[in-house]
Amino acid sequence: MNITLTCATPSVSLTPVQVYEQAASCISRLSLVHPDLRSWWKLPDAPNVPFVDFHDSHAILSFIKAMSAKHRAEFPMLADRGSTGLMLTNASSELQWRERGRITLSVQPAMGEVTFSVYGAERVLAPVGEVVWSLLKALSSDSRVTYAKTDVHERVDGRSLVYSMHRGVYPHREFLGWMGYVDQALLPAQLKEASRVERLGEGTLILATDFLDLSSSAAVEQVNRVEIRLAELGLLPVTDPQLS
Numbered sequence: 001m002n003i004t005l006t007c008a009t010p011s012v013s014l015t016p017v018q019v020y021e022q023a024a025s026c027i028s029r030l031s032l033v034h035p036d037l038r039s040w041w042k043l044p045d046a047p048n049v050p051f052v053d054f055h056d057s058h059a060i061l062s063f064i065k066a067m068s069a070k071h072r073a074e075f076p077m078l079a080d081r082g083s084t085g086l087m088l089t090n091a092s093s094e095l096q097w098r099e100r101g102r103i104t105l106s107v108q109p110a111m112g113e114v115t116f117s118v119y120g121a122e123r124v125l126a127p128v129g130e131v132v133w134s135l136l137k138a139l140s141s142d143s144r145v146t147y148a149k150t151d152v153h154e155r156v157d158g159r160s161l162v163y164s165m166h167r168g169v170y171p172h173r174e175f176l177g178w179m180g181y182v183d184q185a186l187l188p189a190q191l192k193e194a195s196r197v198e199r200l201g202e203g204t205l206i207l208a209t210d211f212l213d214l215s216s217s218a219a220v221e222q223v224n225r226v227e228i229r230l231a232e233l234g235l236l237p238v239t240d241p242q243l244s
Helices: 016-030 057-074 076-081 094-099 128-140 163-167 217-232
Strands: 002-008 086-089 104-108 113-118 147-156 159-162 179-182 196-200 203-207
Touching (some): 002 128, 016 057, 016 086, 016 104, 016 128, 057 086, 113 128, 128 203
Antiparallel strands (some): 002 113, 002 147, 104 113, 147 159, 147 179, 196 203
């Protein structure tokens, strides 16, 4: 099972130092969830390029500045979006990267997204349900987060399936997937379809189903019902107004 947990935040223009600080804040919270998430490195963007320790702030900031300058030169009309983001991993080598599930943490302030991805989650983050819920809680505890969703990618009967693409409800709205966060206070009675509803700050964490197995029609239907109910509550954002 491959998992992608994405948190939406307001799109903002940040300096390289501010990008670094936002990434450091994410790392601080993730480090409390699992021992393998305490140390991070910049993911190389080309073969034979070394992994750079995130704590080497001079090297990380130099990279952000260089990438931002390159981006401004290629796309001058986007210069006001600030510095580019940062892609990190919890591994210091190619071998360790594969062994630890090819985990990445993407911090993209200009796009308004923070994304945590893992390949083979049930192998490297066991017990996977508890760990992913804790990751969701850690990332959503940032007051800037307005929405969070968790996508699942599995092979079913030889076919590669992604919940959001092949099992979701709406083509014109966001999906919640396995679990997520909305920035509105909800009571369990308002979302009876969900397995778990828990307040977090001004918003609510939602576990749609205990385990999202894409080969299980019952599990998929439960997630679909949760998303339908969220849409009825006005909490499933529209992504394509032309289809609404």
